[in-house]
Amino acid sequence: MSETAIALKGIDKSFGSVHANRNINLTVRKGTIHGIVGENGAGKSTLMSILYGFYQADAGDILVNGEKVEIRDSNAAIAAGIGMVHQHFMLVENFTVLENIMLGAEDRQVLNAGIARARRTLKELEEEYALQVDPDAITEQLPVGSQQRVEILKALYRGADILILDEPTGVLTPSEADHLFRILEQLRNQGKTIIFITHKLREVMAITDEVSVMRRGEIVATKETSQTSVDELAELMVGRRVLLRVDKGESTPRETRLEVKNLTVDDERGVTMVKDVSFAVRAGEIVGIAGVAGNGQSELIEAISGIRRARSGEVILEGEPISVSGEADPRRLRARGLAHVPEDRHHMGLVLPFEESENAILGYQTDARYVNGAFLNLGAIRSDAGEKMERYDIRPPDPRLKTANFSGGNQQKIVLAREIERDPEVLIFGQPTRGVDVGAIEFIHKRIIEMRDAGKAVLVVSVELDEIRGLSDRILVMFDGRIVGERDGEAGENELGLLMAGVEEEGTAA
Amino acid sequence: MSTPYAKLPAWAEYVLLPFVNVVVAFLVAGLVVLLAGDSPLHAFQLMIEGAFGYGEGIGYTLYYATNFIFTGLAVAVAFHCSLFNIGGEGQAYVGGIGVAIAALWLDRFVPWWVTFPVAIALSAGFGALWAFIPGYLQAKRGSHVVITTIMFNFIASSLMVYLLVHVLKPVGAMAPQTRTFAEGGQLPTLGWLLKLFGLNPGIAPFNITFLLALVMCFLVWVLVWRTRFGYELRTLGFSRGAARYAGINEAKIIILTMMISGALAGMMALNNVMGDQFRLQLDFVNGAGFVGIAVALMGRSHPLGIIPAAILFGVLYQGGAEISFDMPEISRDMIVIIQGLVILFAGALENMFRPALASAFGRIGRSRRDVAAPAAGE
């Protein structure tokens, strides 16, 4: 059991100014399930991509079974016996299971022999690891759990001894996840090595033999799972960071401005992302929604702001219900005093090839202030944009500059200025400081608190726990589409971290 | 996300790079001339003389350019909404029906300046109608507008043959065309404009439609960059996500954009039907709808780029006709090649020379130490 399957020595990788992996040293023993945990952006995926040949490390060595290997592409990884189960499945959706499994490992030019071998091997693998999938089923018609099994089978069919699973339970229901765990245990018992990447601590405790914790591109600890606890891992994962100080006084919440009742939202694929969520935001308070990305926060705020249709439930703005399942109309909601800083400023909040001043009216392009009948009032638009740039210290202060040429922080300020300066009653902020430099973060946080102090109802969604804790008067934690807990703004990091990791559930959602 | 292509200074982006692409297209075209056994330089010289050497030539050059301004604008408007309207040919053809209706109905009763606005409205209307169906199918049923507009070109072609042979042809006539319009259906030439410059316009059909084309350039500019609709159109063209966020009605914008595009193409019919032939004939569009694609790509979908690009193709059409007198091997089909090459190099291969240009600028930038670092990305 003490043989080494994979050893990473001094792996280093940067993307421009972002240092994604720093001097990573990691040893994974043969025949074990090795968990790698960390927050979003801790560098887990980058590390695994290096191992699977998507990226080349800037420095460092990879040893497989004690031998140094160069992994230039996925072929080399496959040859070294490494298989990967991607978070977003790499399957051809309208292929049969058999075709997907064979793709890239067909044996010969003509498929007949390959098909026969694939069927045989599939049968063996099925028996050996309890991986039942109908080989002739069309992949897209299978439930997600089965599709994932196809991915695992694909790797095994290529003779993988080492399996990397990237956030494998993100798309699974709890019972599917349990099924997966049984499969993984079976695989380990047969001598396979498994690297299990996740941010869900409960899963790590349940399934792994060893666990490494990543934080800010580094591996901060490697522990025997039996020798550690969820609390310790949570603390290691979050770390003792220099808290971004946010100065704010006591909140004085007043009447309810925004109320969400039993909201359920599906995404494009029909997967239910928001499950029966209810909460309220009052004037003069900041409500923060904490959670790991992909737990339904994006869909929640898109549904509230009218961009995405909800399946059922109610959203009540200023005491009046808004249609959540009918034809969505973000423009009408804006007119009724709802402002929204979207999570993804590149694909929603801004049109990057536009001039700054054009983006300064996005969503308000029908506002009487900016148009004369059918025509744009460019004078008003530009002078208005110029004033906002000055007030928000957006640099360079040129309303005619292409938006793509501004830095991330300044781009975000453009969105912020647009939404805040309308003096709305309810504000929704999605990841307000993502990809923003430190100076701008402080500025943005100040503005958000000013809005609260001016008696606005503010909803902040962020995957940065620091940010949520610094800003919020009340914190809601979202996990798997539900609100799994509510805390006040003073809640401890570990406590929130456990909720975010789905370890503790409480309230109506349980 | 990082941009896949290197950034260039604005002037290089909008002037130098397109210029390089067009020059390369012409160099390759020169190669074809060489293959045909002629001297490209001599051909070039003949072409310029034919297009600019005398008043009538200039008149013809501008007459052709008028067609291409309309079809170029049509393609450009759709491009701004990231729609590829290949149907300009069919829309212009069907637009001819509108012109013919106006002229056949009014030409004997009223002067041209009464017929003209009616013809403008009807040609635009018929062109818009022909583009409406692909636009509607794209917006509501997701049928790709590229394929449907191609199909509609062919459908238009069959429809027009049918109408000209069975409906519009005067009883007893042989040729599949309408009767010749009376004076009220004939647009005045702009020969006087050329005479102002001491040029003899000869019989060139350079007519008042040219001025309409220039007006349309201005109106398209206003529409795209100065109206609320244009703002929403461009937002949708750049980013569907942002359009959704801004509450823009996607289907409405797509349908209207296609109709405007079709209307512009439809107006092209005025130039030929009322400005030159004074009757509706088979195949009068003669590829002008397709030239619009090259013109729009070359002109970067901006009216100020489209006008020179249209004139360039006018030069090719007129000059090309002249070359064939001296070089019988080089017929007007040479233009079709150049058109294809321009579409290839200014369109599909538009980024081929970008890395080279960018690294050239990079070297210049490095050698000048005072150049500020580019804005920090992410």
Place this chain on the structure above:
Amino acid sequence: MVWQTILDLLESTVRVSPPLIFAALAGLFSERSGIFDIGLEGKMLAGAFAAGAAASVSHSALIGLLVAIVVSLLLALVHAFASITQRGNQIVSGVAINFIAAGATVILGQAWFDQGGRTPQLAAGERFTTVDLPYAQWASNHIPVLGPIYEHLISGQFWLTYLAFAMVPFTWWVLYRTRFGLRLRAVGENPAAVDTAGISVTWLRYRAVMCDGILCGIAGAYLSMAMAAGFTKGMTAGRGYIALAALIFAKWRPVPVLFACLLFGFLDAFGIRMQGVPLPIIGQVPGQFVQALPYILTVVLLAGFIGRAIPPRAGGKPYVKER
């Protein structure tokens, strides 16, 4: 009498369908790999010209065919370079190729042969001739129904015609029974899956577009060396677009491609034969309507009113490796 008309119609159908079949299958290879190709017309035209020119110069039908394939292949490589390597717009590239071919065939034809854009009339040995199968005449005289069908539809065709029909099952076999076909179908649906399986997306797509070029070249050669005896200006006359329509109509599948091409070929033959002839029940159908029918049917299909034509999912999108 009616029987004879039907037989004539079917015979013409078989005569006009092969270029549609070759070109539609050509498009199938390219589009199933995720590269849209509206340049079928241009490649076919270039192929027809090259065949006519090379055959008349070399006095060899075979060389004509080979040159047609090479020329069409070169244009396909231009499309591949623009679409795959340069990640350019595939539609724009296809349009460009159509124009380049339309112009170049005329200019070069005029320059080299000086016959108004035609290539010289091909003599018997320089073009493809029909193959009479054994006992065709005898069967026609002695066996009712099947005999004439054998004589007119099955015997007496060009060997390229037989090749065209054979290409359909062959394409099917390649697509569904070979490694290349499996990967080709995969790369048109999800190139990332192909990439992570350790297969080069670029090379795979290049090969698919090259198959496209070869088949378009054969389609062109059929036009100028079998259907006609020499190239004439614009002789494809929109067949590339009809083939594209047939491909969409067949929902990008080989066997339905055959039937779509036969249907559109039949409409073509029908339009020519039935001009001005009144039909029972419907009365006189304008020939123009019959001509437009393939396009109308394709639009109706695209609109989803009869079935739904869903193109390969990754079609038209350049593959950018990202994580």
